């Protein structure tokens with residue numbers, strides 16, 4: 115996967131966040147402060163602007179994710195901006211200057227992203243946060259990559275595991291973030307951050323599907 119795929123991922127993520135802005139905000143209205151969709155839509159709009167402004171200077175997958183992370187950190191208030199910003203920055207750093215990213219490298223970069231989120235937010239699986247979706251997604255993705263699944267199959271596992279994990283937050287009680295202030299009243303509602311994480315994972319699968327498949331820089335599809 116080259117820089118085109120990663121740029122397409124961010125464009126697709128921005129689109130799906132914008133399309134689900136009100137839904138994410140409604141989920142946050144139930145157990146938070148009704149700003150999650152607004153926060154992320156504003157952030158990803160700023161990311162698109164930053165990528166546009168930097169143009170050809172942002173030429174590698176790692177640079178694209180680093181600009182994305184930096185912009186989310188500087189433009190998004192609330193818990194999710196620094197957490198997603200950290201995730202994209204760590205993933206970008208892990209990819210380094212590589213022009214092409216294979217599945218094991220992507221898997222390692224996404225693991226670094228999750229480690230960054232947990233370092234910053236200290237949430238564990240079961241705390242009813244974006245970590246639930248990310249952890250399930252990465253576990254499935256790691257296994258699929260180890261089993262030498264195709265790129266599309268591995269990214270489908272990533273997206274589907276994240277969606278299932280987001281739905282599985284409904285019966286949980288929140289133990290981190292603003293929703294934890296509600297105690298047992300947070301039970302019965304889907305976590306907004308787990309939901310946006312699933313959308314962002316789905317955007318990666320969709321972006322990779324629409325771009326030509328390259329191996330060592332040569333198109334094979």
Ligand code: ADP
Nearest residue numbers: 150192193194235237243244291292306307308
């Ligand atoms: P805020 O709660 O500051 O208004 P947002 O509404 O943008 O921020 O984001 C809320 C989401 O952030 C939650 O649904 C949850 O998934 C995620 N979140 C909050 N705190 C943490 C944390 N400590 N670790 C991981 N994710 C968290």
Ligand code: MG
Nearest residue numbers: 146147149150
């Ligand atoms: Mg909020």
